[in-house]
Amino acid sequence: xxxxVNLSKHFGGVxxxxxxxxxxxxxxxxxxxxPNGSGKSTTVNLIAGIFSPTGGTIxxxxxxxxxxxxxxxxxxxxxxxxxxxxxxxxxxxxENLWVAQNSAEQKRTGNPLARWMGGSRRAAAAVEEYxxxxxxxxxxxxLAGNLAFGEQRRLEVARALAAQPxxxxxxxxxxxxxxxxxxELDERLRVLRDRGVTILLVEHxxxxxxxxxxxxxxxxxxxxxxxxxxxxxxQNQAVKDAYLGAGEGGADA
Amino acid sequence: MDDHVITVLNNIGGFSFIALxxxxxxxxxxxxxxxxxxYGIGAYAxxxxxxxxxxxxxxxxxxxxxVSGLAAAAVGGLTLRLRGLYFAIATLAFAETVRxxxxxxxxxxEVDGEPVGxxxxxxxxxxxxxxxxxxxxxxxxxxxxxxLGIVLLLFFLMERSRLGSIIRTIGAxxxxxxxxxxxxxxxxxxxxxxxxxxxxxxxxxxxxxQTTVYPENFDVMLGVHSLAYGLIGGLGTAVxxxxxxxxxxxxxxxxxxxxxxxxIVFGGLVAVLLIFMPxxxxxxxxxxxxxxxxRGRRQARTHGAAGx
Numbered sequence: 086x087x088x089x090v091n092l093s094k095h096f097g098g099v100x101x102x103x104x105x106x107x108x109x110x111x112x113x114x115x116x117x118x119x120p121n122g123s124g125k126s127t128t129v130n131l132i133a134g135i136f137s138p139t140g141g142t143i144x145x146x147x148x149x150x151x152x153x154x155x156x157x158x159x160x161x162x163x164x165x166x167x168x169x170x171x172x173x174x175x176x177x178x179x180e181n182l183w184v185a186q187n188s189a190e191q192k193r194t195g196n197p198l199a200r201w202m203g204g205s206r207r208a209a210a211a212v213e214e215y216x217x218x219x220x221x222x223x224x225x226x227x228l229a230g231n232l233a234f235g236e237q238r239r240l241e242v243a244r245a246l247a248a249q250p251x252x253x254x255x256x257x258x259x260x261x262x263x264x265x266x267x268x269e270l271d272e273r274l275r276v277l278r279d280r281g282v283t284i285l286l287v288e289h290x291x292x293x294x295x296x297x298x299x300x301x302x303x304x305x306x307x308x309x310x311x312x313x314x315x316x317x318x319x320q321n322q323a324v325k326d327a328y329l330g331a332g333e334g335g336a337d338a
Numbered sequence: 339m340d341d342h343v344i345t346v347l348n349n350i351g352g353f354s355f356i357a358l359x360x361x362x363x364x365x366x367x368x369x370x371x372x373x374x375x376x377y378g379i380g381a382y383a384x385x386x387x388x389x390x391x392x393x394x395x396x397x398x399x400x401x402x403x404x405v406s407g408l409a410a411a412a413v414g415g416l417t418l419r420l421r422g423l424y425f426a427i428a429t430l431a432f433a434e435t436v437r438x439x440x441x442x443x444x445x446x447x448e449v450d451g452e453p454v455g456x457x458x459x460x461x462x463x464x465x466x467x468x469x470x471x472x473x474x475x476x477x478x479x480x481x482x483x484x485x486l487g488i489v490l491l492l493f494f495l496m497e498r499s500r501l502g503s504i505i506r507t508i509g510a511x512x513x514x515x516x517x518x519x520x521x522x523x524x525x526x527x528x529x530x531x532x533x534x535x536x537x538x539x540x541x542x543x544x545x546x547x548q549t550t551v552y553p554e555n556f557d558v559m560l561g562v563h564s565l566a567y568g569l570i571g572g573l574g575t576a577v578x579x580x581x582x583x584x585x586x587x588x589x590x591x592x593x594x595x596x597x598x599x600x601x602i603v604f605g606g607l608v609a610v611l612l613i614f615m616p617x618x619x620x621x622x623x624x625x626x627x628x629x630x631x632x633r634g635r636r637q638a639r640t641h642g643a644a645g646x
Contacts, residue, residue: 133517159519173510175622176503184503185518226633228626248519 086111086283087132087252092141094127094307101127103307105141109252114274114284116294116315119304120327125287126168128304129256132285133165134158145252164250166241168257168287174230178221178240181229182212185247212247218273219243235266242273252283259290271297295319303327344475348547350580350587351482355540356560357567357579358489359533364568366529367509369422371561372413372429373537375436378556379406380538381545382440382456388467388546389454390447395467399542403535410534414527433561440553461552468546478547485539493576505529537564566608572620581620 087109094102102124109115117125130136132143134155142151150158164185173181186208216222219239224232229240238258245253255274259267267290274284274297288294294301295315303311303318305327311318318324339347356377363370384402387393393401417428446455449464456462468478496502507515508522516522545551567582585607590600615621 135513135517155513155516156519156521159517165517167514171511171514173507173514175510175626176506177626180503184507187500187503226630228623244518 116298116301123304124307162251164245165254172229359537361568361579372433374560375433376534376537377541380541384542385545406538407535411531414530463550572618574625
């Protein structure tokens with residue numbers, strides 16, 4: 086479904102991503118892990134179209150999206166969340182979802198402006214569905230900026246879903262969550278996979294990654310050092326060295 | 339109503355259009371110091387059409403809006419890549435260019451044996467449409483507030499529409515808006531064009547009330563004021579910039595004892611507000627609280643009615 090070939094991104098002399106290859110199959114949850122600064126978020130930004138790569142190609146659903154800007158990748162079916170929560174803080178929870186949902190609506194109807202707020206029953210009904218799915222229905226009229234941290238994370242995921250993507254890029258969705266919240270997230274991701282959404286999960290929280298993913302690629306200094314099932318990756322010596330050598334996350338892995 | 343009150347009210351109405359113009363751009367995240375150019379283009383274009391070519395004001399007004407809107411969209415397209423301060427500088431430079439072109443332009447035709455048309459720094463005079471049709475200032479009052487009412491209604495509709503939420507999302511976080519599937523550049527040009535057309539309405543009324551307009555009327559102070567109106571009144575609702583105009587023109591200009599100190603008081607007001615209320619008096623949060631409170635009351639009433 087997503088094929089990344091020989092992908093590189095250099096910032097000056099820094100090779101944030103270096104000749105990276107991986108492939109995400111339709112219907113799987115694919116993990117992307119690695120020590121801090123190993124190029125995970127850069128990879129997400131390259132796929133989402135926020136950065137333009139130095140070299141390599143990204144093919145999604147048979148379509149070359151290497152140079153596609155963010156609004157084009159979204160309409161191609163890729164939605165994302167941000168590592169640092171990024172919401173429209175001065176808009177309500179409902180409006181945040183409504184805006185995202187309408188992008189999908191626009192694609193379907195081809196008319197960007199004819200949808201009055203709340204005017205489209207289908208759009209409003211879909212927003213309700215995502216509110217329920219994320220357990221945020223009781224907060225619908227709250228400003229997004231006033232939500233608690235965990236709620237904001239849930240809203241980010243819900244918003245990405247509201248675009249009705251085929252492919253979801255999740256950039257550390259479990260960061261700062263307690264164990265219970267991580268379990269909830271785990272369940273939600275499985276539900277999504279069962280609904281046919283393919284997921285690329287960038288995550289530091291190993292309890293989540295090792296539980297929920299089908300396959301994992303491990304990055305270090307922008308390069309892929311291992312790929313396989315969670316148990317294969319856990320046994321991999323290069324991975325152990327990378328985490329211990331980096332001096333971080335070793336205990337998690 | 340005495341003439342002074344009518345004049346003040348007409349000024350409030352006229353400035354409201356350019357304040358809304360700057361407000362619309364502020365919503366989309368752009369600070370323009372150049373909206374006076376489109377106010378000026380609206381004034382000159384409509385004035386020339388009625389004075390030189392005998393068009394009705396009601397035809398000249400939409401035509402001037404189109405001229406100004408297209409010019410603004412073109413400027414918007416050229417400055418797309420500029421952000422923040424650089425955009426502000428570019429708009430200011432454009433507005434000054436327009437003003438200087440008006441100073442340098444003389445083009446007169448003969449109407450009833452008199453030369454009529456833009457005459458450099460002497461301005462464009464003889465805009466007699468109101469006079470010829472025996473319009474009193476009070477008639478202009480109705481015209482201005484009627485038009486303002488329509489514009490405000492359109493604003494309220496827009497703010498509840500997808501277009502409104504798109505403009506706000508672009509203003510709040512451009513990159514996030516893009517990742518929501520919004521083709522930001524297209525909307526930026528659209529907003530610039532709409533804002534240009536809006537400012538032209540104010541300019542057209544101004545020209546036909548004053549009957550003579552000068553390039554110096556459209557200097558940078560007008561642009562600074564129109565920006566400040568939204569920032570004072572608040573960016574949460576289209577009523578905000580009008581509140582800003584009311585405070586400035588209605589209060590500071592009308593109250594005699596402030597007269598000599600008007601700019602000092604105004605500048606101080608802007609500075610204090612920017613520190614304590616960076617998005618104005620009626621900002622998004624206050625508007626949200628207000629809406630929630632109103633909805634709560636409405637719901638309570640319906641529930642009460644259902645119970646009874």
